[in-house]
Amino acid sequence: MHSRPYDIVLFGATGFTGQLVFDALLKKQSDENFQLAIAGRNSEKLESLRESRSAPEVGILQADSGDRESLEKMAKQAVILINTAGPFNWYGEAVVQACVHMGTHYLDITGEPAFVHQVFSKFHQQAEEAGICVVNCCGFDSIPADLGTWLTARALPIKEPKAVRAYIRTNAAFSGGTWTTAIHAIYKRTVHKESKLSSGPRHPETPRMDLSIHFQPLLQRWAIPMPVVDPHIVKRSARHLPEDYGQAFAYGQFYTVGSFWKVVRLIVLIAMVFLLVRFDATRNWLFRKFPAGTGPSEEKRKRSRFEVRVIGETAHHQVETVISGGDPGYTETAKMLSQAAFALRDRLVKQRLVVGVRTPVEALGQDLVDRLIHEGIHIQTKPFLPIVNT
Numbered sequence: 001m002h003s004r005p006y007d008i009v010l011f012g013a014t015g016f017t018g019q020l021v022f023d024a025l026l027k028k029q030s031d032e033n034f035q036l037a038i039a040g041r042n043s044e045k046l047e048s049l050r051e052s053r054s055a056p057e058v059g060i061l062q063a064d065s066g067d068r069e070s071l072e073k074m075a076k077q078a079v080i081l082i083n084t085a086g087p088f089n090w091y092g093e094a095v096v097q098a099c100v101h102m103g104t105h106y107l108d109i110t111g112e113p114a115f116v117h118q119v120f121s122k123f124h125q126q127a128e129e130a131g132i133c134v135v136n137c138c139g140f141d142s143i144p145a146d147l148g149t150w151l152t153a154r155a156l157p158i159k160e161p162k163a164v165r166a167y168i169r170t171n172a173a174f175s176g177g178t179w180t181t182a183i184h185a186i187y188k189r190t191v192h193k194e195s196k197l198s199s200g201p202r203h204p205e206t207p208r209m210d211l212s213i214h215f216q217p218l219l220q221r222w223a224i225p226m227p228v229v230d231p232h233i234v235k236r237s238a239r240h241l242p243e244d245y246g247q248a249f250a251y252g253q254f255y256t257v258g259s260f261w262k263v264v265r266l267i268v269l270i271a272m273v274f275l276l277v278r279f280d281a282t283r284n285w286l287f288r289k290f291p292a293g294t295g296p297s298e299e300k301r302k303r304s305r306f307e308v309r310v311i312g313e314t315a316h317h318q319v320e321t322v323i324s325g326g327d328p329g330y331t332e333t334a335k336m337l338s339q340a341a342f343a344l345r346d347r348l349v350k351q352r353l354v355v356g357v358r359t360p361v362e363a364l365g366q367d368l369v370d371r372l373i374h375e376g377i378h379i380q381t382k383p384f385l386p387i388v389n390t
C-alpha cells in the first residue's frame, strides 16, 4: 500500500457530497491507518476545506477534469482514487481514463446509466490488462440494490428460476449536484433520444417481470417502477456470477408510496420535468432551482431514512433482504463510498482483488456487507411469508 504517496485520493472533495465523504474518511483515519489527499480544480477551496477540518496531514492535489495532464499527475500519486465530481457524464470519463493509464484503482458514486455503460465498454479490458479494479455506483446508487439482490439470490435454490423485486422507501431530499445530474440525464434521453441500453441476453426460463405501477399487497404500498441505474448494475452482477444468481434471473425495482394520490402527484411532477427539459429557457430555470454545491441541511439529513426490501421468489420459496439506514443520498452514501474504498484496500492487501470494471458485488461482496453492518447499516436476509395460493 505504500508504493505511492497516498493510499486514497478523494477527487471532487469540495462538492456537497465530497465534503461528507472527506468527513467519513477522516473519522476512520486512525482505525484504518492510511495516507489521504483531497483533490479538485480549485486549490484555494481545497485548502480552506482542509483548514476547516483541522487536518494539516491531508495532502492537496490540484486537478481539473478538462486537463488530462493534471488528472494523470493526480492518479499517479494514489493507490485508490475515489471520485465524487459529477455529473459523471460531463467530468467522469477523463478521470477513469487517467486511472487506467496510471494503474490506479477507481471508485465513484455515479448514478448515470449511460456513463456506467460507457465505462464498461471502453475500459473493462484495459483495466484487466492494467491489473486494476474500477467500480462505479458505490453510493446509494447501487450498493443497497446490488448487495441486497446478491444476498437474496444466494439464499434461494440455485437451480430454480428467480424473480427478484426491490422496493425502495425514503423521505430524503437531494443535492444540487444530484438534481443537475438528473436533469441532464433526462435531457439527453428525451431530446437526444439516447439509444436504449441493452441488458444482455435472456435465458428462456427467466420469469416474466411486470414493470407497471401496482399496489403491492405484501407491503400495503403503491409501487412505481424506477428506470434508474440499479437494474443495470444488478443484472450485470447476475450475468457475471451465475454460480450465485442461477441462469434464469429477472429483476425489477420500484419506489413505493403510501397512497394512490402520491402516485398521481409523482407522475405529474415527473411529466412536468420531462416537458420543461425540452426548452433551453425552462431547462436553465430547472438547473437554477437547486444550484450545484448545495444540499439538504444536517437537520434534514438527520431526519431522513431509507429502507430497501429485496424480495426474491422461486416456484416454492420466498426470501427477503432488508437494508435500511439514515439519509441515503449523502450521509449513508459517504459511509458506503468510504467503506467500499477500505474493502477494496483489504482485498488488495490480501491479494484477493478482482480486476476489470466491476460491480460493487463483484468487486467487494461479503467484505462490504460486513463493513456496512459494522458501520450501523441494517442488513438482514430472512425467509419471507409463504406464497398463498388463492
Ligand SMILES: NC(=O)c1ccc[n+]([C@@H]2O[C@H](COP(=O)([O-])OP(=O)(O)OC[C@H]3O[C@@H](n4cnc5c(N)ncnc54)[C@H](OP(=O)(O)O)[C@@H]3O)[C@@H](O)[C@H]2O)c1
Residues within 6 Å of the ligand: 012, 013, 014, 015, 016, 017, 018, 040, 041, 042, 045, 063, 064, 065, 066, 084, 085, 086, 087, 088, 091, 109, 110, 111, 137, 138, 139, 140, 141, 142, 175, 176, 177, 178, 179, 181, 182, 291, 292, 293, 294, 295, 328, 329, 330, 333
Ligand atoms: N449515487 C449516489 O447515491 C449519489 C449520491 C450523492 C451524489 N451523487 C452524484 O455525485 C455527484 C456530485 O454531487 P454533489 O451534490 O456533491 O455535487 P456538487 O456539490 O455540485 O459537487 C460537484 C463537485 O465536482 C467538482 N467539479 C466540477 N467541475 C469540475 C472540473 N471541471 N474538474 C474537477 N472537479 C470539478 C466541483 O468542484 P468545485 O467545488 O471546484 O466547483 C465539486 O467538487 C452528482 O453527479 C450526483 O448525482 C450520487
